[in-house]
Amino acid sequence: MTTHELDSPRMGNMAHWKPENLVGNMSLRELLFSNEYRHIALKGIFTAIIMLALGGFFALVFRTELAMPDQQFLGAKVYMTLMTLHGMVMVFGFLIPMVVSICYYMLPRVLGTDRLHWAPAAQWSYWILIVAAVLLVIGRPDFTWTAYAPMSFRTGNPLIWMGHLAIFLVAVSEFLAGAVLVRNAFSGKGGWKNTPLIAWATGTVGLLFMASTFPLAFIGLGLLGDGLGITAFFDPSRGGSVKFFLYVFWTYGHPAVYLPFVPAIAIIYTIMPRFLGFPMWSYWSGVVAFLLLALGAMPIGPHHFQPLYTVSGSYERFVQFLTLLVFIPSVLHVFNWIATLFMKPIPASARRAIPFKFMIFSIAFIVYGGATAFLNAQIAPDSDFIHNTYWIPAHFHAMFFGFVGQMAIAGFYYLYPYFTGRLYHQGMANAHFWLWQVGLFVKITGMGVAGYNYFPRWVYDYLDIPGWAIPQMFITMGGFLVGLGFLFFAVNLAWSAKYGKPAPDDPWPVEHDTRTAPAAVPAE
Amino acid sequence: MENALGISGPQATLMAITASFTVLGLAMLMGAMLMKRRWKPSYAFEFGFIAVMIGLVFYADWSSVNTYSAYQADLNAEERKVSGNYVGEGEAAFDQVVTVIAFQWGFAFINEEDEISRNAAVVHPGEKVLFKIVSNDVIHGFNIPVARITAEIDPDEKREMWIRAPDEPGKYLIQCVNYCGVGHSQMKAWLVVAGEEGPAGHENVEGNSNDNA
Secondary structure (H helix, E strand, O other): OOOOOOOOHHHOOOOOOOOOOOOOOOOHHHHHHOOOHHHHHHHHHHHHHHHHHHHHHHHHHHHHHHOOOOOOOOOHHHHHHHHHHHHHHHHHHHHHHHHHHHHHHHHHHHHOOOOOOOHHHHHHHHHHHHHHHHHHHHHOOOOOOOOOOOHHHOOOOOOHHHHHHHHHHHHHHHHHHHHHHHHHHOOOOOOHHHOOHHHHHHHHHHHHHHHHHHHHHHHHHHHHHHHHOOOOOOOHHHOOOHHHHHHHHHHHHHHHHHHHHHHHHHHHHHHHHHHHOOOOOOHHHHHHHHHHHHHHHOOOHHHHHHHHOOEOOHHHHHHHHHHHHOHHHHHHHHHHHHHHHHHOOOOHHHHHOHHHHHHHHHHHHHHHHHHOHHHHOOHHHHHHHHOOEOHHHHHHHHHHHHHHHHHHHHHHHHHHHHHHOEOOOHHHHHHHHHHHHHHHHHHHHHHHHHHHOOOEOOOOOOOOOOOOHHHHHHHHHHHHHHHHHHHHHHHHHHHHHHHOOEOOOOOOOOOOOOOOOHHHOOOO | OOOOOOOOOHHHHHHHHHHHHHHHHHHHHHHHHHOOOOOOOOHHHHHHHHHHHHHHHHHHHHHHHOOOOOEHHHOOHHHHHHOOOOOOOOHHHOOEEEEEEEEOOEEEEEOOOOOEEOOEEEEOOOOEEEEEEEEOOOOEEEEEHHHOEEEEEOOOOOEEEEEEOOOOOEEEEEEOOOOOOHHHHHOEEEEEEOEOOEOOOOOOEEOOOOOOO
16 A cells, blocks of 8 residues: 555556446446446546447458458448448547546646546536437437548438437547546646646646647538528638638547547556656656647648649648647657656566556557658648558547547546446456457558558448458458457456455555565565 | 669568568467467567557658658649649640549640640650649549559649650550549559550550559
């Protein structure tokens, strides 16, 4: 129990509760409407895991369709609906709510307030998102998550307005979540110089949530109005502008990538000192990186449609330059983590801990996927093999799943003993871990190879061109390994909640293995 | 080809930089996990890293501006007259001008003799070809892998793009890369490079030029 008292509180290593069976003792009423921070957080976390299962199931169905060229068991319409729902469910249903809920769980304890300020807003945010998810499943949009106008209101689907309304509701839900994150970031005691890094993260990303959801809400309402024939913001046949759509959409669309990304980084800053038993390498390096990341997010949206221009002018070059500069905060973060790991011997207890393993491999995936951003940011390679080929899914699956998704799962495994009072089953957790690392690596690499061979995104069938079919088969196999890993995860979390070993008072004690490395025991 | 700045051109340097950053990052992470030696890096080390990054940002910006796929106007004076303003006064600099209409779902190619093809743009080996592209419905993409170039076409605007046709006669893929509705995956056509004896058959189907650049 002394491990976290040794460290400075601003490193955020106070994320410690008394392990208890919080999930088992929750009444239905508490589950649905309680404003206690851990109840809200757990509801969000478990809903997100259901969304992960749903989105993953969609992916496996259409991955089977794509495994070989010229095989058809899904039509184009069904394929595109599954693809659209996969993207929306994973980003808006799994990634963002999961990491935000983990922040809801950790923030009040790390800051010492033990209550979530503005909890009713978090409650509304949750239920509005549920309405949006129901609308999406009933409306079955097939316009991909980017919903490019005017295609997204000319799909011939009479229920498509539900998809547009869902986009608006997602914006409202995320705005409320952002407000809660900002309010709580400011609730710590001891001044801003002692604010834990997780609060810097939620404060900056919360402001980004609140600013960037205005464009998204406008996109949702604008598409709804244009689709119903009331307005004509984005419909060129009635005087609207597609360029206007692109600029407004990507003013949300690029920050949208950071909305799950920054809280995932915050989870690293919170659990890494806990497992290592010493503070991060640098506090201020982390603070500066959070500020730079938030500042850089909104102006660089236009890099998502760089090949739109024949002659890329000064503005496009400026956007390219700013996009490349985002490398700086990212490098500051990754450098900080690796430097921390280098500082002192890594405790044997950390090497055994599943959340720690997930954390190390998510850092590997952020390096693997993040380095390619150096190419993606530049107009020239982007206008060659990058723009909307499979290179882009390779990049964002490494970042979104390899990094954010795996950090969300690391956070889940970390919190698991605290809310069930029991430890997870180590064998099943290891199986989950390795299946995911292998599956993710295979599928991300397969996507990168397919993209380098100009395989286009959003196709349900493809020509048997050299370099296309083999990577597709590998991506499908990788996808099924990830699915199998998820089964181990699901069984583990259900089984261990009832039959797992009871958790000790500190489920994550820092213990060095004295037998194998006697010299490695630190002085304290 | 002058415009295929692929594996051996400036983009190779960028790919190498990306690959070395990946390897360096993973090696540092593995070192932190596996090496016996422990070490507290100084701030100077991090600042050095950032300085290298800023240098690479300037290099990337310079390289992008000097690469044909992004800055088509910067290559030579004749082409600069055409690119971006669609007035056509510099069209004489090209061996062939093809008008392309992208629609849901397909491409129509109209050559200088006003002949329309729904599935092929017929060109001669090594020719400089100017594509004038319009879309009449939604946002489409126009990607010619062998020429290593992609354009995005917005229905509000006209768009131009030029390539140097491959020297090998054959059929090369042209595809839409922007999701444009359920028919998106059918939105493909061919760049047919006619040989001595007319358009070639199926024997030389190329998805990309990575292996013969």
